Amino acid sequence: MLTYSFENRGSDSLYEHLYKQIKADIVSYRLAPDERLPSKRALSKHLNISTVTVESAYAQLLAEGYIYSVPKSGYFVSRLSSAAASAVKPEHLPTAGEGEEFFADFSGSYSEKEAFPFSVWARLMRETMSVSAEKLMVRSPSAGISELREAIAAHLRAFRGMEVRPEQIVVGAGTEYLYGLIIQLLGRERVYALEDPGYRKIGRIYEANRVPCAYIPMDEHGVDPAALGKSGANVLHISPSHHFPTGIVTPVSRRYELLSWACSAPGRYIIEDDYDSEFRLLGKPIPPLQSIDLMGKVIYINTFSKSLSSTIRISYMVLPTELMREYESRLSFYSCTVSNFDQYTLAAFIKGGYLEKHINRMRNHYRTRRDELIAAIRSQPHFARVRIKEEDAGLHFLLELQTSLSDSEISSRCRSAGLRISCLSEYYHTSPGDSRTLLINYSGLEAGHTEEAVDRLFSAIWP
Amino acid sequence: MLTYSFENRGSDSLYEHLYKQIKADIVSYRLAPDERLPSKRALSKHLNISTVTVESAYAQLLAEGYIYSVPKSGYFVSRLSSAAASAVKPEHLPTAGEGEEFFADFSGSYSEKEAFPFSVWARLMRETMSVSAEKLMVRSPSAGISELREAIAAHLRAFRGMEVRPEQIVVGAGTEYLYGLIIQLLGRERVYALEDPGYRKIGRIYEANRVPCAYIPMDEHGVDPAALGKSGANVLHISPSHHFPTGIVTPVSRRYELLSWACSAPGRYIIEDDYDSEFRLLGKPIPPLQSIDLMGKVIYINTFSKSLSSTIRISYMVLPTELMREYESRLSFYSCTVSNFDQYTLAAFIKGGYLEKHINRMRNHYRTRRDELIAAIRSQPHFARVRIKEEDAGLHFLLELQTSLSDSEISSRCRSAGLRISCLSEYYHTSPGDSRTLLINYSGLEAGHTEEAVDRLFSAIWP
Numbered sequence: 073m074l075t076y077s078f079e080n081r082g083s084d085s086l087y088e089h090l091y092k093q094i095k096a097d098i099v100s101y102r103l104a105p106d107e108r109l110p111s112k113r114a115l116s117k118h119l120n121i122s123t124v125t126v127e128s129a130y131a132q133l134l135a136e137g138y139i140y141s142v143p144k145s146g147y148f149v150s151r152l153s154s155a156a157a158s159a160v161k162p163e164h165l166p167t168a169g170e171g172e173e174f175f176a177d178f179s180g181s182y183s184e185k186e187a188f189p190f191s192v193w194a195r196l197m198r199e200t201m202s203v204s205a206e207k208l209m210v211r212s213p214s215a216g217i218s219e220l221r222e223a224i225a226a227h228l229r230a231f232r233g234m235e236v237r238p239e240q241i242v243v244g245a246g247t248e249y250l251y252g253l254i255i256q257l258l259g260r261e262r263v264y265a266l267e268d269p270g271y272r273k274i275g276r277i278y279e280a281n282r283v284p285c286a287y288i289p290m291d292e293h294g295v296d297p298a299a300l301g302k303s304g305a306n307v308l309h310i311s312p313s314h315h316f317p318t319g320i321v322t323p324v325s326r327r328y329e330l331l332s333w334a335c336s337a338p339g340r341y342i343i344e345d346d347y348d349s350e351f352r353l354l355g356k357p358i359p360p361l362q363s364i365d366l367m368g369k370v371i372y373i374n375t376f377s378k379s380l381s382s383t384i385r386i387s388y389m390v391l392p393t394e395l396m397r398e399y400e401s402r403l404s405f406y407s408c409t410v411s412n413f414d415q416y417t418l419a420a421f422i423k424g425g426y427l428e429k430h431i432n433r434m435r436n437h438y439r440t441r442r443d444e445l446i447a448a449i450r451s452q453p454h455f456a457r458v459r460i461k462e463e464d465a466g467l468h469f470l471l472e473l474q475t476s477l478s479d480s481e482i483s484s485r486c487r488s489a490g491l492r493i494s495c496l497s498e499y500y501h502t503s504p505g506d507s508r509t510l511l512i513n514y515s516g517l518e519a520g521h522t523e524e525a526v527d528r529l530f531s532a533i534w535p
Numbered sequence: 536m537l538t539y540s541f542e543n544r545g546s547d548s549l550y551e552h553l554y555k556q557i558k559a560d561i562v563s564y565r566l567a568p569d570e571r572l573p574s575k576r577a578l579s580k581h582l583n584i585s586t587v588t589v590e591s592a593y594a595q596l597l598a599e600g601y602i603y604s605v606p607k608s609g610y611f612v613s614r615l616s617s618a619a620a621s622a623v624k625p626e627h628l629p630t631a632g633e634g635e636e637f638f639a640d641f642s643g644s645y646s647e648k649e650a651f652p653f654s655v656w657a658r659l660m661r662e663t664m665s666v667s668a669e670k671l672m673v674r675s676p677s678a679g680i681s682e683l684r685e686a687i688a689a690h691l692r693a694f695r696g697m698e699v700r701p702e703q704i705v706v707g708a709g710t711e712y713l714y715g716l717i718i719q720l721l722g723r724e725r726v727y728a729l730e731d732p733g734y735r736k737i738g739r740i741y742e743a744n745r746v747p748c749a750y751i752p753m754d755e756h757g758v759d760p761a762a763l764g765k766s767g768a769n770v771l772h773i774s775p776s777h778h779f780p781t782g783i784v785t786p787v788s789r790r791y792e793l794l795s796w797a798c799s800a801p802g803r804y805i806i807e808d809d810y811d812s813e814f815r816l817l818g819k820p821i822p823p824l825q826s827i828d829l830m831g832k833v834i835y836i837n838t839f840s841k842s843l844s845s846t847i848r849i850s851y852m853v854l855p856t857e858l859m860r861e862y863e864s865r866l867s868f869y870s871c872t873v874s875n876f877d878q879y880t881l882a883a884f885i886k887g888g889y890l891e892k893h894i895n896r897m898r899n900h901y902r903t904r905r906d907e908l909i910a911a912i913r914s915q916p917h918f919a920r921v922r923i924k925e926e927d928a929g930l931h932f933l934l935e936l937q938t939s940l941s942d943s944e945i946s947s948r949c950r951s952a953g954l955r956i957s958c959l960s961e962y963y964h965t966s967p968g969d970s971r972t973l974l975i976n977y978s979g980l981e982a983g984h985t986e987e988a989v990d991r992l993f994s995a996i997w998p
Binding site: 131135136137140151188190194198208209210212245246249273322377383384402403411413414464 | 601613664665668671673711736743744788789821822848849875876877
C-alpha cells in the first residue's frame with residue numbers, strides 16, 4: 073500500500089500534499105503505468121486521513137491525467153510519454169533599447185506631456201465611474217457604444233463638415249487595429265496602393281498582413297493618378313488633407329480625379345487617413361474626401377491618439393453604408409477593443425466641449441511653437457541657404473538645404489549635435505536619392521530649446 | 536471685378552464669408568475654370584476690406600484646391616471634375632437588434648454585473664491618475680508596460696505554477712486581437728487546426744483572416760492525435776485545461792502526445808487557450824501545456840475579460856523566446872492596443888492582491904451557483920432522464936437528455952419557455968447530428984431564478 077508521511081508538508085493542505093507525493097511517484101515511475109491504486113477508503117484508513125482528502129487528491133490526479141478510472145474497478149496509473157525532460161530555462165531576452173538622449177527631438181515621436189487635459193479627463197473618468205457604473209458593465213457593441221459614436225458624428229459635423237450617421241462609425245483601439253479590420257473587410261485578393269514617400273508604418277502593417285502593396289509616386293498635388301491607374305491597385309490608402317511627410321494638401325480637382333478612379337472599376341476603395349487634420353494652423357480644415365464621395369467609395373479613418381494623447385488608444389473609421397452592412401454581417405462578432413471606461417469617458421469629453429477646447433488650445437500652442445521656430449531659422453546668418461515648405465498644415469514642415477552634403481552626412485552631423493531628425497529621403501519606398509530636405513516636427517520640441525536647437529542645426533550643416 | 540455683400544454673413548468672419556462666396560461661384564461655374572482672380576490688393580480695395588482678409592480667403596481656397604497660383608502671375612480658378620452630383624443621403628442602417636428578453640440565460644453571454652470589484656477598480660484608477668500622471672503620458676512599449684507584464688508573470692507563477700519572464704508577455708486589447716497578431720507572427724501559409732466541436736468565434740477569426748483551417752474531431756481526452764497528424768496542420772489551437780463546450784480536460788499523457796506532434800516537424804506550434812482556468816471549481820487548476828513545453832512550441836494565451844469583466848479589454852499571450860524575438864523584430868512597430876490607464880490600473884490591481892481575492896470570491900460564488908443548480912436538477916421528478924457531465928472545470932456543464940426530441944425541437948421548446956440555451960450540436964463544424972445534450976452555463980443565471988428556470992426546462996422537455 074502507498075505510504076506517505078504528512079509531517080513535512082509545509083503550508084500544503086493534506087490533500088495537496090498527498091496529490092504531490094503520488095504524482096511524484098508516477099512521474100518517477102515508482103508507480104508503474106497501469107498499476108492499480110488503492111481504493112479511496114483503503115488508502116484513507118491506511119494513512120489515517122479522511123476519505124474526502126484522498127478523494128480530492130485522486131480527483132486532481134484524474135483531472136490532470138496522471139491516473140485514469142475504470143468504472144467498477146478503480147483508479148490506475150496513466151501511461152505517460154517518455155518525453156519528460158529536464159527543465160531548461162530559456163535565456164534572457166534583450167529588452168527593447170530606450171534609445172539615445174537628444175537635446176532636441178524633431179522626429180515627433182514624443183508626446184506632449186503637459187498638453188493632455190489630465191485633470192478634466194480624470195474628473196470625467198470619476199464621473200463616468202460613479203454615474204454610469206451600471207452601463208459600464210454592459211458589453212459594448214462591436215463597433216463601440218452608441219454614446220461615443222454619436223459624439224464622434226457630432227464632432228465630425230462641427231469640425232469637418234461631415235454628414236455621418238453614428239451607425240457608420242466603428243471604434244477601435246488604434247488606427248493600426250482598424251487597418252487590420254479593413255483588410256479583413258475588403259479582402260486580401262486586392263492590391264493596396266500606398267503613397268511613396270509615405271508614413272512607413274502603414275506599409276509595414278500591410279506587409280505584416282501579407283497583402284500585396286503598390287507604391288505610387290507623388291507629384292505636387294498628391295498621388296499620381298496615371299501611376300495609380302497603371303499599378304493594378306484596387307484600394308488606395310492616402311492622407312489627402314495633409315500628406316506625411318511632404319505636407320502636401322491634395323486639391324479638390326485631384327480629389328475628384330481619385331474618386332473617379334475609384335468609381336471606374338468595381339471593388340475599388342479609398343482609405344482616407346485624416347490623422348492630423350485638427351491641427352491645420354491656417355484657416356479652416358479642408359473638407360475630407362469622404363464628404364464629396366457619393367458612391368460609397370471612401371473609408372474615412374482618424375484617431376484621438378494624435379489629438380489627445382498617444383496613451384489614449386481610441387481611433388475610429390467611418391464606413392460607407394454598404395461596407396458597414398458587410399461589417400455587421402461578417403465582422404461584428406469581434407468584441408470592441410476599447411474598454412467601456414475609455415469609451416464613456418471620451419464620449420463625455422467630446423459632449424462636454426472639452427475636445428474642441430483642447431484642439432483650439434493645442435492649435436494655438438503649436439502655432440506659437442512653429443512661429444518661434446521659423447523666427448529662429450530666419451534669424452540664422454545662413455538663412456538664405458534653406459527653404460521652408462508646407463508650414464501651414466500639420467505639426468511639421470520641410471526644410472530644404474542648399475548643401476553638397478549627402479543625407480546620411482546630414483543625419484550623422486545632426487545626431488552628433490544632439491538633434492533627432494529625419495530626412496525626407498528616408499520615407500521613400502523606391503529610393504529618390506538625396507533630397508537634402510529635413511522633416512521638422514515641432515510637436516515634441518521642448519519649450520526654451522528652440523533657439524539653441526536651431527543654432528546647433530545650422531552649425532552642424534555650416535560649421 | 537468680383538462683388539460680394541458682407542451684410543448677411545451671420546456668425547461668419549469676413550474672411551470665411553468671402554471664402555464661401557467665391558467657392559460657391561467656382562462650384563456653380565459662375566467663375567470659369569482658369570479664370571484669373573483679382574489680385575489681393577485690388578479685391579480688398581474693391582470690397583473695402585483688409586488685404587489680410589482676402590489673403591486668408593485665397594489661402595483657404597488654394598489649400599482646398601479650388602484655385603491655383605501661378606508665380607508672378609496670380610490666382611486662377613481650378614478645373615473641377617464634372618462629377619459634382621447632388622447630395623444623396625445614405626439610407627438608415629438597421630442597428631444590431633438587442634435580442635429577446637429571457638427569464639433565464641444559460642448561454643453565458645451576460646456578464647456578472649454585481650461581481651466586478653467596481654469600487655476597488657475605481658479607487659486604483661484614481662490612484663493611478665494621481666500617482667502616475669507622468670508615467671501615464673509616456674508611450675507604452677508595443678508589448679505592454681513592464682509593471683503589468685511583471686504583475687502577470689507573478690500571477691502566472693502563483694496561480695498556474697508557470698515560470699514565465701515578463702519579457703515573454705505581450706499585452707493586447709482582447710484575445711481576438713492577439714489571435715490576429717499570432718497569425719501575422721506565424722504566417723498565413725500554415726494550416727490552423729481547431730477543435731471540433733469548439734468555440735465558434737475562433738474559427739470565424741481564422742476564416743476572417745483567410746487562413747486555412749482544419750477541424751479536428753475530439754475524443755474523450757481532447758483533440759484526436761491521429762486525425763491531427765493526417766490533417767496537414769502546422770498550428771494547433773486548443774483549450775486543454777477546459778475545452779469549450781464539452782468541458783473535457785486533456786490529460787497529461789495526451790498533452791505529451793500533442794507536444795510530440797509539435798516537435799516532430801519544423802514550424803509546428805500549439806496555441807494554448809487557457810480562457811477560464813481560474814474558475815476550476817474542484818482542486819487546483821491543472822498545470823498548463825506551456826509549463827511542460829521545453830522546446831518553445833507553445834503560445835499561451837489568456838484574458839482578464841473573463842476573470843474580471845468583459846468590459847475590461849485586456850488579454851495577454853506568453854511567447855516562446857524565439858517567437859518573442861521574432862515579434863520584437865517584425866511586429867513591435869505596432870502600438871500597444873491597451874490604454875496606459877487600464878494597464879497601470881490592472882498592474883496595481885494584481886499587485887495589490889485584488890485579482891486573487893476576486894478570483895477566490897468568484898469561484899465560491901460560482902460553486903454556490905452550480906450547487907444550487909445541480910440540486911434543483913436533482914430534485915426534478917424526471918431527474919433519472921438526464922445526466923450531468925463535466926461539472927467541475929469551468930462555468931458550465933453538459934446536460935444529456937434522454938428524449939426522442941431533436942435538438943431543434945429542444946431549442947425551440949426552451950425558447951418558448953423563456954430560456955436561452957444552446958445545444959452541444961451547435962458547436963460542431965462537421966455535423967454530428969442530434970446530441971440531445973444541452974450546454975448549461977450558469978455564470979449569467981440571476982440569483983433566485985434557479986429553481987423556476989430548472990422547472991421550466993424540465994416541463995418544456997417532459998410536459
